Amino acid sequence: MFVNYLSDSDRDSPINLAVARGVVGFWLVWKTSMYNWPLFLKVPYSQTPAYGWSVPPVAPGLFLTVEKWVLIGLLVGFVVGYRIQFTAYACALLVAHLGTVRTMQIGSGETEALFIGVYLLILFGLFHKSNVLSVDFFRRTRHESIGALRQRLESDTASYSMPALKWGLVVVALIYFGAGFDKVFHDGILNPSLGFATAENLARIVTTYRPDGPLKFVVEYPLLMRIGGIGTLVLELGFLIVVLAKLSITPWILGILAFTASNRILLGIHFVDVYFILLLFAAWDVGYKRLVRDREMAVVFDEQCRGCMRALIPFAILDTSDTIDFYPRPEAPEQYARGTDAGSSHSVSVFRNSDRYVGYDAVCELLSQYRYLVPIVWLMRLSFAEHIVVLTHRYVTRDHA
Amino acid sequence: MWRPVVISIVALIDFFRPYADLILPLVFCGFFFISALAIVFNDRQYVTESYLAGFLVVLLLFQTVMPLAISPFINWHKFSEPRPVESAEYEIRVVDASGQELKIDKKATIAHDGVYPLPAERIISNDSNKSGQEIARWLLERTNQYRTGVESGNPTRGTIPSDAWNHPSRLYRFPAHSSGGWTAEELSGYSEFVGIRIYQIQTETSADGTEIVSQSEELVLELYPERSSDNKTKVN
Numbered sequence: 001m002f003v004n005y006l007s008d009s010d011r012d013s014p015i016n017l018a019v020a021r022g023v024v025g026f027w028l029v030w031k032t033s034m035y036n037w038p039l040f041l042k043v044p045y046s047q048t049p050a051y052g053w054s055v056p057p058v059a060p061g062l063f064l065t066v067e068k069w070v071l072i073g074l075l076v077g078f079v080v081g082y083r084i085q086f087t088a089y090a091c092a093l094l095v096a097h098l099g100t101v102r103t104m105q106i107g108s109g110e111t112e113a114l115f116i117g118v119y120l121l122i123l124f125g126l127f128h129k130s131n132v133l134s135v136d137f138f139r140r141t142r143h144e145s146i147g148a149l150r151q152r153l154e155s156d157t158a159s160y161s162m163p164a165l166k167w168g169l170v171v172v173a174l175i176y177f178g179a180g181f182d183k184v185f186h187d188g189i190l191n192p193s194l195g196f197a198t199a200e201n202l203a204r205i206v207t208t209y210r211p212d213g214p215l216k217f218v219v220e221y222p223l224l225m226r227i228g229g230i231g232t233l234v235l236e237l238g239f240l241i242v243v244l245a246k247l248s249i250t251p252w253i254l255g256i257l258a259f260t261a262s263n264r265i266l267l268g269i270h271f272v273d274v275y276f277i278l279l280l281f282a283a284w285d286v287g288y289k290r291l292v293r294d295r296e297m298a299v300v301f302d303e304q305c306r307g308c309m310r311a312l313i314p315f316a317i318l319d320t321s322d323t324i325d326f327y328p329r330p331e332a333p334e335q336y337a338r339g340t341d342a343g344s345s346h347s348v349s350v351f352r353n354s355d356r357y358v359g360y361d362a363v364c365e366l367l368s369q370y371r372y373l374v375p376i377v378w379l380m381r382l383s384f385a386e387h388i389v390v391l392t393h394r395y396v397t398r399d400h401a
Numbered sequence: 402m403w404r405p406v407v408i409s410i411v412a413l414i415d416f417f418r419p420y421a422d423l424i425l426p427l428v429f430c431g432f433f434f435i436s437a438l439a440i441v442f443n444d445r446q447y448v449t450e451s452y453l454a455g456f457l458v459v460l461l462l463f464q465t466v467m468p469l470a471i472s473p474f475i476n477w478h479k480f481s482e483p484r485p486v487e488s489a490e491y492e493i494r495v496v497d498a499s500g501q502e503l504k505i506d507k508k509a510t511i512a513h514d515g516v517y518p519l520p521a522e523r524i525i526s527n528d529s530n531k532s533g534q535e536i537a538r539w540l541l542e543r544t545n546q547y548r549t550g551v552e553s554g555n556p557t558r559g560t561i562p563s564d565a566w567n568h569p570s571r572l573y574r575f576p577a578h579s580s581g582g583w584t585a586e587e588l589s590g591y592s593e594f595v596g597i598r599i600y601q602i603q604t605e606t607s608a609d610g611t612e613i614v615s616q617s618e619e620l621v622l623e624l625y626p627e628r629s630s631d632n633k634t635k636v637n
Contacts (some may be wrong), residue, residue, distance in 0.1 A: 045523040094475040110578035112475040178464025195483035204484040204610030207405035267579035
């Protein structure tokens with residue numbers, strides 16, 4: 001369910017990395033767009049005045065609001081994978097700056113979580129080249145030779161490394177390790193103590209935080225409290241160890257998710273960010289395979305047409321179960337040779353159940369292989385849409401006709 | 402073996418403390434300067450490796466031996482100190498025109514929804530550059546505004562209140578760090594809030610932690626910013 005990228009650094013599709021960009025972007029846009037800076041800045045006291053330097057000296061409310069929307073724009077760029085090297089770094093800088101202003105006001109877990117986003121963004125910037133499902137990659141294919149493009153379409157056995165997720169996992173596990181470490185060594189490294197994990201301490205935390213909570217009765221069971229205390233230490237300290245030992249992280253992530261939910265129910269404190277941070281390491285590519293139909297399909301393309309091959313590459317990448325066979329025209333098997341000879345005006349033909357689709361129909365057929373793209377096919381099947389596309393296509397290509 | 406390390410870290414932090422105004426921005430800018438270099442030159446040999454090694458080591462130090470965090474470095478040190486049997490905490494209540502009081506909703510204070518006693522500490526210690534009167538005036542303005550929001554079913558803060566499922570239109574908001582809060586029904590018995598009271602709540606829990614055996618409250622301070630004369634009543 002969850003991937004330990006230290007033992008499993010290569011995946012057979014780039015889906016996980018792309019989904020991770022989406023999760024980070026969605027989380028940070030949702031979270032930071034809710035910040036009302038002019039209202040925050042009216043607060044006449046602060047928790048850590050030492051961060052006062054982070055507040056812009058002129059028009060701070062306007063400045064931070066503009067910064068917030070610039071950040072949101074950049075995050076959208078990051079999610080689609082546009083110039084990741086720049087957008088990831090710029091997003092990290094802006095999240096960290098807004099987070100520092102927020103730290104000045106309040107340094108609770110809600111604020112601290114923003115900085116985990118900063119580290120993840122920096123890692124994405126550092127390893128920007130590994131983002132294959134991205135605008136950047138599509139732009140890079142412009143400079144690739146015809147042979148390399150053809151190779152990308154024909155090869156079935158690509159593997160994709162995800163160093164940003166690998167090191168991101170280490171960073172997240174390290175922060176959890178710190179949480180456990182401080183519970184044991186809060187009196188200094190010379191005086192370790194298990195005071196946190198005693199039944200009475202756990203019971204007291206619940207009793208004082210949420211005396212009327214719905215599950216308050218659990219404090220009556222010392223064994224349960226004791227297991228909860230030890231379990232917390234095992235989860236927090238053990239996460240880094242299982243990551244580095246290249247063991248399965250699934251039990252640990254499920255445990256931390258349950259722990260986060262129990263904090264909400266027992267203490268009334270909700271670390272919402274944890275769900276997003278841990279979801280980054282889910283095996284999205286396994287579930288994704290169900291989103292692609294398993295019907296067999298063949299695509300015959302013109303091996304001299306760069307544009308056609310570049311347009312087909314995203315389809316080849318998204319076809320993670322290899323349900324589609326891509327053939328350059330001269331090498332197409334006998335049954336797909338019909339109408340695809342060199343003289344044909346169609347540079348891409350799609351074959352399914354011995355039917356041949358070209359042009360607009362080929363695009364629809366190709367899109368409908370991916371269940372999540374079917375809505376686009378519905379739109380394309382509306383008669384006026386087809387009319388507009390055909391007219392536009394004619395307009396764009398009239399010089400070449 | 403560890404003692405000299407711990408002592409020297411504490412000594413170092415004490416030594417640098419007077420220069421915090423310089424060091425904090427320097428750490429922040431330094432981190433982003435070095436990260437920018439690493440990201441720009443990431444295809445050169447050893448750049449990525451050495452940057453990562455340095456970053457992870459510094460992050461590890463902030464997780465373990467460093468007793469504080471400097472932005473952009475953080476730690477998630479939570480609940481490390483075992484809870485004492487007896488504890489004292491400040492509680493702020495707002496007072497309406499007829500003298501009825503109500504515990505403040507954490508979410509009304511916007512910036513501090515997780516660190517609830519902070520405004521009370523700031524007012525009492527008087528070490529913020531704003532006076533207690535100003536803080537009280539702001540708290541009243543905020544709570545009255547927030548209250549209007551709660552009553553109209555649309556509180557200002559981007560948070561989901563506990564009854565969110567009855568108001569699906571609020572689900573687009575990022576969930577709150579804290580739970581609970583005022584409800585419109587609860588507020589209907591109160592007129593406009595005109596003052597704040599700060600109480601110190603002494604709580605004693607049983608030895609096994611399962612129940613509160615005694616709780617006493619003591620009024621520390623009362624503030625009515627809009628009353629012109631003698632508006633600061635210090636009790637005790």
